[in-house]
Amino acid sequence: MRSLPTDPPERRRIAALLVALVAGVAVFAIATRVFPYHSINHDEGVYLQQAAMLLEEQLRLFPGELSGAFRPWFFVEDGGTLYPKYSPVPAAMYAASMALFGEPRVTLAAVAAGNALCVYALGAMAFDRSVGVAAAAIFAAAPMALVTTSVFLPYAPTTLLNLLFAVCYLSGVRTGSRTSAALAGVAIGLAFFARPYTAVLFAAPFIAHALWSVVTTVRKHKGGPVPDPLVRNALTAGGGLAFVGLTLAYNASLTGSALVFPYAAFAPMDGPGFGRRRLLEHAVEYTPALAAEANGYVLWYLLTRWFTAGALGTACAVCGLALSIRRWYGSASVSTDRTPGLLLVGLFVSIPVGNLLFWGNYNVLATFEDPTDGLIAEFGPLYHFDLLAPLSIFAALAIVTGWRRFATRVRALSGPSVARAVLALALLVGLALAGIAAAPPVAEPIERNAAHTEKYETAYEPIEATDFDGALVFLPTPYGEWQNHPFQYLRNDPGLDGEVVYALDREPAEDFAVLDAYPDRDNYRYAYRGEWTPDPDDRVTPKLEALSVRSGEALAGETTVGVPANVDRATVRLEADGEVAEYGIEDPGEQVVVDWTLEPGAARLGAVDSPVGLGATEEVVLSITLVQPDGSTLTYRQETAVRGDGERVEAIAPPERTVCPLVTRCGSEGTYLPDTPDAHREGVAFETRIEPA
Structure with a gap:
């Protein structure tokens, strides 16, 4: 039997793979157990509907004249067709596992594992493999990584593409690999197709580095073969621009203009920038002051609630950043490559500054001061998801550095056997404390989302x-x-x-x-x-x-309602097309029986001679209001959809029925439940029969 590798690099790689596996399993478990009916962010349905469409090779739905009856959330209506306002890239990722496994949540697990592996690779490039393993674990344990990756939203998948870009770009810089450079372009191009603004903010430090590299190389170039940095950056740029072109072509195919994104066709004032911002009926004057205030709260909640171990994890990241700066600039004889670390630091600038222009950060906050309300309470600061990677890497650097210094001190003060025992005990205690610190921030949003799932379970x-x-x-x-x-x-x-x-x-x-x-x-x-x-x-x-659907030359209706105790009179009312017929009843007894008929062009209330006129298609409302001596009321209300063609009449049975205390109309709060008598007060009963006359 072949033995496992024992050299440190291989052990670190195995550890990273185990972290990624645990991350994928954890996300799959949360996705299936906490979100079986999906979350309160209804964008999930958009991406899953889009994924199903892609499997059928459709970019649009084709309901024709029935568009209004079949229009999904965040779909654009366009001449009898419907298309989603979102890019198809995240949906295509979900569609892949739907096709292969019949379960789109497999993609969620793969994204969680992939993000952890990318963070490991970036940590190893910036510092070393031990830091990479610790960073992967910290990233995977972050509440936002666990919860947001467990739902069908685009943030974690786009982060995977962004991190793949970073890994491939830095690999190309370090090794000169043109393949890596080309893959970097593909990754960031796909990220742009998925979420253009998010990709641009992530790529900004890398683009700046690439431009600096190209300018420096051109200045030094004195002729001869094209320098390698120019070739590599050209490959990266070419791959990225190819997908920019694909994005513009996709826009043109749906909206008719390459420069009009589907989200802009849906809501033209829902993009980055200041001024009047609007999405459907929600609008605000988004000023720089409002942006700064909203983003300040969003970043605070990220650092104190949605990063691993909250403020403690953030403190570790700050220490790691300070250690990095000291390592890079504290000595004149720096031999380490600062490029990966500095580019990660650049994300702390490009992402927060760029997000000032996006009013979505204002929208995730129900109220600024309450982090347990609004979308941020369920998923965290979604638009800053990419910051989890650099935070995790610098926090890992602080933890690994601290552990190494502690281990060195212990070994210097004791013999090998004692040192091993002390370090083993310290490691166990440290892991236990880390778990205690990290568990509450994860448990809180999961409990909140589980409460929504219980509501959905009852509703469905x-x-x-x-x-x-x-x-x-x-x-x-x-x-x-x-x-x-x-x-x-x-x-x-x-x-x-x-x-x-x-x-x-x-x-x-x-x-x-x-x-x-x-x-x-x-x-x-x-x-x-x-x-x-x-x-x-x-x-x-x-x-x-x-x-x-009941149909005939005429239809006879009979409505019987129960009369609770202490009712002394009732009013029966039939209305349609603005006309009304009604009569009163004194001392109604234990029940009221109302006869009514439907004919082409007319509806009749049994005890009233004058008919009520009907249009070609009409809603006929029958209400029976019971009145007690003190004036309090109980109204039975039924709404019947009726259609006539001059010779025959049709009605949908049973009508929509409500029972309304104190008011004559109460909507869904008074929906009659014939199979749940305990839902209504004693004496309430509501039966309607419609038959051909």
Whole structure:
């Protein structure tokens, strides 16, 4: 049996591989256990929808006239087609594992492992392999690395591309490898395609170094073969510019202009810069003062909550930076290559300064002073994700240097056997303390996200419990007419033809159009009682009810409602197209039965002679308001989608039903739950039948 390598470099490489493996397993576990229904950042659904489209060789969805019913969150509507506002690069990375393993979370694990290995390589280049191993471990243990990499967002994948660029660029500088230089260009080009501004901020120190190298070489060149630095930087630039060209071509194919990115087509005022910034209905005057204040809080939370061990880890990074400066400039006889370390230091300038121009850092903060609210509470300062790498490397330098000095001191004061025992004990104690320091910052965001998962689990229970086979499900619109916002777990196939098709529940004309487009499916309406908010403690009670379309020359409706105790009168009201018919009931008894009919062009309330006019497609509202002697009320309200063609009339059954205390209209907070009687007060019952007359 072949023995394992025992020389230090090989042991360090094995250690780095183990760290990367642990990082990948940890992220996969968090992704599957904490985020089985995805997170409160609904951009995840955009990337997963895009990944599914890429597997079908689609850059667009083609719903035609039904675009409004099928428009996913952050998709641009363009003449009957829909396309995402985001670049396809992160989605393509998720699509790869979907194709190979049927599970996109494999990509998340691979990204976590890849980032750890890149940090190891950069730490080894800047200092040594021991620092690289420690840096990889520190990076992998950072709360932002663990949590953000566990969801389908672009930040960790883009960081992987950026770090690959840095590793390949520095490898080319150190060894003269033209292959490494070319790979560096490909990596940063892909990063630009994924997130242009993020890639530019990361690459800025490296570009400055490349320009300095080229200028210096040109000044020294006296003729003859083209110098190696010029060739290498040309290869890097060529690879990067090739993907810039691909990015512009992608823009042109979707938006019609190479210089108009899809995100700008979606929201033209949602880019870097100061002044009026706007995304949908959210807008702000983004001034330099506001940018400085918001970014100050974001960086503070990064350094104290989202980096490994919080402020303690940051203190180590500061010490490591000071040690580096002393090592580089404290002696006239410096033999180490300062280039990797100085470029890492440059990231501490380019990323924070560049992010001042991006108002997303303002948006992740719900309130500046509360780090437990808003997106930053769940995922950290997302736009500064790239800073985790240099922070980890300099923190590792401080820890490794301190350990080496301690070990040297121990060996000088004791014999070999005693020194080994003392160092082993010190290592165990140190690891235990490090774990104690690092665990709380990780546990807090995981607990917050787990609370959201519990809410989603309850909300999706009737969907999970139903075996769909050719179904059409109408979904509510708590945040406006967007699919996957918030219900990103309920996504359509790219062809809008899967075993279950999800459509937005909108106006009657739109709902009938969707039903006409899917005539042979089992129809359902998903709804819930309660108000949907971002607060995980605001739970809803869901229901999934089967729908059918009743049709005839006329339709007869009968609505029966229960009457709770101490009700002395009731009002029955039928309204449609601005017209109303109503009557009163004295001493209604234990229940009220209301007859009503639907005819082409008219709706009739049984006890009222005058009909209510109907348009071609209409919502007919029947309300029964029960009144107690003190004036308090309980209103049963049903809304029926009706369509007529002059000869026949159609209605979607059952109607949408609500039970509203004290008000006559209460939306989803009063949704009637026929299978959950405990959700309503005693005596409440609501039954509606619609049959051909």
